[in-house]
Amino acid sequence: MSRSTVPLLCSFLILFASSASAFNITRILGQYPDYSTFNELLSKSGLATDINSRGTITLLAIPNGAVGDLTSKSDDVLKRVLATHVVLDYYDPMKLQRMKDKTAKMTTMYQQSGKAAYDQGFLNVTARDGSFIFGSAVVGAQRNSKLEKSVMNQPYNISILGISQPIVTPGIDGTMAPISAPPPKANTPKSSPVAEAPAEEEEAEAPSEEEAEAPAEEEAEAPAPSKDADAPAGAPDADAPPADQAPPPSSAAKLKVSFGLFVVLATIILA
Ligand SMILES: *[C@@H]1O[C@H](CO)[C@@H](O)[C@H](O)[C@H]1NC(C)=O
Numbered sequence: 001m002s003r004s005t006v007p008l009l010c011s012f013l014i015l016f017a018s019s020a021s022a023f024n025i026t027r028i029l030g031q032y033p034d035y036s037t038f039n040e041l042l043s044k045s046g047l048a049t050d051i052n053s054r055g056t057i058t059l060l061a062i063p064n065g066a067v068g069d070l071t072s073k074s075d076d077v078l079k080r081v082l083a084t085h086v087v088l089d090y091y092d093p094m095k096l097q098r099m100k101d102k103t104a105k106m107t108t109m110y111q112q113s114g115k116a117a118y119d120q121g122f123l124n125v126t127a128r129d130g131s132f133i134f135g136s137a138v139v140g141a142q143r144n145s146k147l148e149k150s151v152m153n154q155p156y157n158i159s160i161l162g163i164s165q166p167i168v169t170p171g172i173d174g175t176m177a178p179i180s181a182p183p184p185k186a187n188t189p190k191s192s193p194v195a196e197a198p199a200e201e202e203e204a205e206a207p208s209e210e211e212a213e214a215p216a217e218e219e220a221e222a223p224a225p226s227k228d229a230d231a232p233a234g235a236p237d238a239d240a241p242p243a244d245q246a247p248p249p250s251s252a253a254k255l256k257v258s259f260g261l262f263v264v265l266a267t268i269i270l271a
C-alpha cells in the first residue's frame with residue numbers, strides 16, 4: 001500500500017506544482033527587502049506553497065520591523081496567523097477605493113483550512129482617515145492594521161499590500177476563547193476543546209514520529225551497556241564475549257518465558 005502510494009503521491013505533487021502553480025510568492029516577495037522576514041515566515045510555515053497553488057490572491061504583507069513575536073510562534077500557529085493575511089480575491093488600492101459603503105468583508109485562506117470558527121476566516125476592511133484599516137471580522141476584534149502601501153500588483157491575479165502591523169484574530173492560537181462565551185465556568189470547558197481540537201490532531205502525528213524514533217533509541221541503548229562493560233575490562237578479548245553474550249541471554253530468557261507461558265496456557269486449555 002504505502003510503497004505504491006508514495007510514487008503516486010510524488011507524481012501527483014509534481015503535476016500539481018507544475019500545472020496549478022500560478023506564481024512563486026517567495027520569488028516575488030524576494031524583490032522587496034522590507035518584507036524579507038515575512039517572506040521567510042511564509043516559507044517556514046509552508047503557507048508559501050499553498051499560496052502558489054492559487055490563481056487570485058491579495059497578500060497583506062507585514063514589514064520586517066512590525067513582525068514582532070510572530071517569529072517565535074510554532075509553525076502551526078504561524079501558518080494559521082499568516083493564512084489570515086491571504087485574501088482569496090484581488091484587491092488593489094483602486095478596488096479598495098471603490099468599495100460599496102467604504103467597507104468590505106474579505107475571505108481569507110484561513111477560512112478554507114476548516115479550522116476557522118465564528119468569523120475567524122474573514123477580514124473586515126474599512127476606509128478611515130484617508131486610509132484603509134484591516135482587521136479580523138470577529139466581533140469585538142481590534143482592527144488597526146493600516147494600509148501603508150501597495151507593494152506590487154498584477155491585475156487580477158496577485159496584489160501585495162503592505163500593512164502596518166499583523167492582523168490579530170481572537171482565539172486563533174488557542175490562548176483565547178472565541179468571544180462571547182457565557183459565564184467563566186462554562187467558558188473554560190467550552191473554549192478549551194475548541195482550542196485543543198487541532199492540537200490533538202497534531203499530537204496524533206507527533207507520537208508516530210516518536211514511536212519511529214523509540215525503537216532506534218532502544219537499539220542504541222542495547223549495545224551501550226556492553227560498551228560500558230568493555231570500558232572497565234579494557235582488554236580487547238574481554239570486549240567480544242560480553243557483547244556476544246549479552247543479547248543471547250535476554251532473548252533466550254524471553255523465549256523461555258514465552259515458552260513457559262505457552263506450556264502453562266496449553267496445559268490449562270487442555271485440562
Ligand atoms: C520559488 O522561488 C524561490 C526563490 O527564487 C526558489 O528557491 C523556489 O525553489 C521557487 N519555488 C518553486 C516552486 O518554483
Ligand SMILES: *[C@@H]1O[C@H](CO)[C@@H](O)[C@H](O)[C@H]1NC(C)=O
Pocket residue numbers: 021022023054055056156157
Ligand atoms: C489570473 O486570474 C484569472 C481570473 O481570476 C484566472 O483565470 C487565471 O488563471 C489567473 N492566472 C494565473 C496565471 O493563475
Ligand SMILES: *[C@@H]1O[C@H](CO)[C@@H](O)[C@H](O)[C@H]1NC(C)=O
Pocket residue numbers: 103104105124125126
Ligand atoms: C466592518 O466593521 C465596521 C465597524 O465595526 C462595521 O461598521 C462594518 O459594517 C463592517 N463591514 C462589514 C462589511 O461587515
